[in-house]
Amino acid sequence: MRTKAYPLKKLMVFSFALLIAGCAKKEPVETGPTTPTYSFTGTSADELMFEDGEAMSVMTSESRRFDISKVLRVTAVNNTTIEVANFAPVDITDATILLSIAGQPQKIQLFHIGTIKGHRIKKMPYPFISGQSEYLDVNNVKADLSAYKVNGIKPADVSFEFTGTTAFIGKLKKLSIIKWQPKMHDFDPENLDNNWLDEPTAKQFRMLTGFMINFAYMYTDAAMKGRLVNELIVGNDGATPLTTAEKEADWIKAQTRTKINCGLTDTRKVSGLGGGSTFGIPDWLTLNYMTNSYSTPFHEMGHVLGYNHSSSMTYPQNNRGNVPVFMARQDEMNKAGDFPVRLDNYYQPGDIPSPKASATSALKMAGKVKECIE
Structure with missing residues (x-):
């Protein structure tokens, strides 16, 4: 019996076609310019x-x-x-x-x-x-x-x-809604006997720039805004609660502050100083903000927004007000690693002090020290 050969012929034709295709001249693929x-x-x-x-x-x-x-x-x-x-x-x-x-x-x-x-x-x-x-x-x-x-x-x-598309750039892009323009200041160039630190250092300014980025980041946080709007906060008369509309307006006002002049205070005399475009915080806060929450910056922002010490936008009343809400959320965000500037990405690890066991409770009490410019 004769064996059918046509499957072999088909295979030979297909192989020949592949050979021709392989030898055919390939057209160059046009590519666009690369980004340097x-x-x-x-x-x-x-x-x-x-x-x-x-x-x-x-x-x-x-x-x-x-x-x-x-x-x-x-x-x-x-x-x-x-x-x-x-x-x-x-x-x-x-x-x-x-x-x-x-x-x-x-x-x-x-x-x-x-x-x-x-x-x-x-x-x-x-x-x-x-x-x-x-x-x-x-x-x-x-x-x-x-x-x-x-x-x-x-x-x-x-x-x-x-x-x-990196996680860090994503956090920086969230800051696009914040209008702050910080600048470092030496508020005591003559080293006079006043409330400002004599001779702030480059290290302190390095840490302070990171703090201002993290501080601003809190004003992009939807959870923070929701809690603040729902919090009982009284105004400058010490008794009248702020309305929801007033608290929402203050949130926008905080986001859209422009020039902020940042300095360091002499903690032998004051914890913080704030009002108008001035924003002063103590050195120990700039050294520990990546691990601990603090009352001082939120207190001083209350002054920047126009509130006095009778308002719970600066000092809490019965543990209610602006400061406790911010501190609790800051603790959560630090624990979750949400902030842009963190212990694991700060570029000069030698700037960061070793943790101290008693630091948190001691520093959280710093809001009781005399603060602010009114």
Whole structure:
């Protein structure tokens, strides 16, 4: 009997077709431009902020005022130069800087940051001045920036923002609703006998910047807002409860404060000082805020919002009011690791003191020390 051969013939034809396909010339696959990547990890003096030995005049200069909503800040210095700064005492990784140009329909993915270490600042030319001309916009459509290679872009025509998918960047993005503009201050440059600390240090300012970021973060917390709005809080007459509308308005007022001048108090005389744009807290608080809750900052924010000592927006009445609610929520958030600045990501671990067994109870009583500017 003859064996049928057609299955073998089919196999030979199929193999021949594959051979031809493999030998055929492949068309190149078109790819878009890649986003340039930079890291900012320098150690030169002009790249470090709040470093030991830095001049007080520099640490407290207006150029060191930053927006809480833009802890990772990019600004245009001139037509061809930008400045990249990280005002957090935490290394930021995997961030993308977006550039908006007047007249351009979409934001441009200008560059990617592999790492920018805590409290770093760096001036650099726009990447398109001496580098690539083509970039991707936020829709991954090619954008040609060659028109700006020679003369750059006027600072008034640009703005920047950052984006990313890391947990830390997610927390920083939540701060976009906060309008605070903190700046470090030496409120006692002549070292007079007053309520302010003589000679604040770079270490204290490093810790204080982290505290202000965490403090602001509490004003993005929906649970915190809900508890505060539902809390019994009396006004400046010491008796009349604030309405829900008044408490909600105070929440918005706290979020939208602008300039906040931050200083350190002399705890031999006062625990905190606050009112108007002044916000002063003690050094020991800046050293321990990542593990303990404290009354002082919430008390002082009560003054910043216009409340006096008769109001439970500053001092509790029968353990009710602004301060106990904030302290309880701060304890929860510390325990859960919710805050942006934490023990496990603070960039200079040597700044953080060893825990003391009796610290919590002692420091929570500090609100009983004379406080505030009214």
